[in-house]
Amino acid sequence: MQSGPQAEIARGIAEGNELLRQHRPADAVALGQQLAGRYPDVAAIRAFLAEASRLASDLPAAIGHIDRAIALSDDPQHRIKKGWLLSRAYRRDEAIALAGELSAQAGGNALLLWQLGKLYYHHNQLLQAISHYERALALEERTPWRYDLAVARFYAAQTEAAEQDIGKLLAAAPQSGSVLYLRSTLRKQTPADNHVEDLRARLAQGFARTEDEACALYALAKELEDLGEHAESFAKLMAGARKRRSTLNYDPSGFYATLDEIKRLATPEAMAAPVEGWEEEGAIFVLGLPRTGTTLAERMLLQSGKVANAGELTDFGYLLGNGVARVMASNPGLSVAEASLQLDFATLGREYMRGARQLAGGSPLFIDKLPANFMYCGVISKALPRARIIHLVRDPLDSCYAILKTLFFGAYEFSYDLEELADYYIAYRRLMDHWHQVLPGQILDVRYEDLVTDPEGQSRRIYEWCGLEWTPEAVEVPDAGKVFATASAAQVRQPVHSRSVRSSRRHLEGLAPLVARLKAAGLYED
CATH class of the missing domain: 3.40.50.300 (P-loop containing nucleotide triphosphate hydrolases)
Incomplete structure (x- = not known):
């Protein structure tokens, strides 16, 4: 059990994170500054202040705090955080340059490689994103990472590779509605090659989450329309729309x-x-x-x-x-x-x-x-x-x-x-x-x-x-x-x-x- 300064720092950061969850970023910044005053050379405090300052819409302060965290620690998570802060500050060229430096140093850090893929994807650099997702997955298989790779491949027109990713995703998460919808939208379905019966079977078995059922209904509607089954397609579409609408809190x-x-x-x-x-x-x-x-x-x-x-x-x-x-x-x-x-x-x-x-x-x-x-x-x-x-x-x-x-x-x-x-x-x-x-x-x-x-x-x-x-x-x-x-x-x-x-x-x-x-x-x- 921690005691002394480490315990105080941990409690302070935990209290600050609770303030952020309560949407009180100004109070969190004030608390972080108090902690930094007592412990000026603790990277974790500076990283917390960077996040609190970001949520308080003070990006220059956030970048200053994360730079201090980087100076105090070689943890690559601080540099990834800086990449996102630079991007939000519309210093995207600096963010991409930083991503290149991190990529060269990533080695076998699967989490870091995936995070770099996300950063590249956010900046429309799909081939770089795909490369980093692939490197991450070669080291460690994680379903969210595989989904990100499939989406990037969809936009980059790597359809066959995306279909292989989707097969792996559905083997691991057979009720993932977003994956089923992505599979149906990859290409125009044909009478000889479609997933209509598979989707019918999954819907008949039921879904634990309304969101996933809605996605499956949209997927089925899309494939039926591709096959010219317009009446049934529309019926499934409206069923999916009702399901989707029931999950939203929309007041325009x-x-x-x-x-x-x-x-x-x-x-x-x-x-x-x-x-x-x-x-x-x-x-x-x-x-x-x-x-x-x-x-x-x-x-x-x-x-x-x-x-x-x-x-x-x-x-x-x-x-x-x-x-x-x-x-x-x-x-x-x-x-x-x-x-x-x-x-x-x-x-x-x-x-x-x-x-x-x-x-x-x-x-x-x-x-x-x-x-x-x-x-x-x-x-x-x-x-x-x-x-x-x-x-x-x-x-x-x-x-x-x-x-x-x-x-x-x-x-x-x-x-x-x-x-x-x-x-x-x-x-x-x-x-x-x-x-x-x-x-x-x-x-x-x-x-x-x-x-x-x-x-x-x-x-x-x-x-x-x-x-x-x-x-x-x-x-x-x-x-x-x-x-x-x-x-x-x-x-x-x-x-x-x-x-x-x-x-x-x-x-x-x-x-x-x-x-x-x-x-x-x-x-x-x-």
């Missing part, structure tokens, strides 16, 4: 109120008012809703060879939130929407471009393909006046149906109930209509239906909008090595097709609550 009322206030305040005059933005060129925002052709538009741009993929970045929204918080701290009476009009737009744009360029390898032109950036078009126009915004638009019912039949993990909680899905779609369309009114000529709309029926004509429009010289390669199928970290990763490597156009009309009866909402909003056409 505050979100919709904020959107309404943004529309009220972001008037033509407010948007036209001159501000100092960051004039750097190169950012291309491809936005809208998921499953509307955003990845296909991205693919066409990447085929130019002059545009890099920065991924689906959450950077802009995160930096915007931080900026709004700073404004509101000085002006407590402001709402979020009011504060967003008083930002330091140049600083926001500069910080965004610095972090995004690092993920894009310094490319002069890069794509940020986070669909939800549609919420920020007004702020993007002020912070980055030279950015290009491309908005993908799809038939309302097809758009909603495509979202409904995709299982998203940790995102798009509105997508599991027909009326909630319709409400979100309506709010999105109304906001985009508003942006077009107050930002005339600043957003290029590209219709999904036109993109898949006239890919050359639409790719030419996109290239012209972005100032690129068009190339016939724009409409070619990308090389197998291209990375698409998106739910559409498998589909986007196929030749362009229009099979999904009006596919929702097969299910008008089942989609009736959604149709009724869209009709009432004037957004549904037979």
Whole structure:
């Protein structure tokens, strides 16, 4: 049993961790500083202060504390922690350089190799991530590590290897719904090669967790649709959606109120008012809703060879939130929407471009393909006046149906109930209509239906909008090595097709609550 200083340090850190669990990071920082005052040369205290400072949104302090821990101890966990802190501070080039140093020193440390894989994966370096996951698994087999490897291989188009990983995963965890869903989405299923009967058998046996059952139902729905069994596919899809919705605590009322206030305040005059933005060129925002052709538009741009993929970045929204918080701290009476009009737009744009360029390898032109950036078009126009915004638009019912039949993990909680899905779609369309009114000529709309029926004509429009010289390669199928970290990763490597156009009309009866909402909003056409 510990006694003396070691016991006091252990108790103090335990008390600090409890404060963090209670979402009291400022109190945890204060406690950590007291401990550090008594014991200035204890690495564990500095590592705790780094985490507490991160949760208190003080990244410079967090990095300073972890640097002190590194100086006091050769524990590689402190350096991994620094890598993540650097990444969160948008010093991603430093994070990757640190990962390279750690990789050379990792030796037979399986945990460290897996952690490095996670860090590389987070920075869109899939081949490096795969290499480190493989090295970790060669030393020690762990199911979560194998799953991470399978997901990375899915996005890197290493389908056969991913299927082998999935076989091992299901042998170890036969009720893992996320693995079953990944298996079904790896490729288009065929009558000669599918998992329909296997999924039926697993569902008949039952699942201990509702989340896993929901995933299995989505997997079965996807495979049945691939096989043309549309009626049964839809029934399984709706069963899976109900199961998934039952696991969520979703209340969008505050979100919709904020959107309404943004529309009220972001008037033509407010948007036209001159501000100092960051004039750097190169950012291309491809936005809208998921499953509307955003990845296909991205693919066409990447085929130019002059545009890099920065991924689906959450950077802009995160930096915007931080900026709004700073404004509101000085002006407590402001709402979020009011504060967003008083930002330091140049600083926001500069910080965004610095972090995004690092993920894009310094490319002069890069794509940020986070669909939800549609919420920020007004702020993007002020912070980055030279950015290009491309908005993908799809038939309302097809758009909603495509979202409904995709299982998203940790995102798009509105997508599991027909009326909630319709409400979100309506709010999105109304906001985009508003942006077009107050930002005339600043957003290029590209219709999904036109993109898949006239890919050359639409790719030419996109290239012209972005100032690129068009190339016939724009409409070619990308090389197998291209990375698409998106739910559409498998589909986007196929030749362009229009099979999904009006596919929702097969299910008008089942989609009736959604149709009724869209009709009432004037957004549904037979």
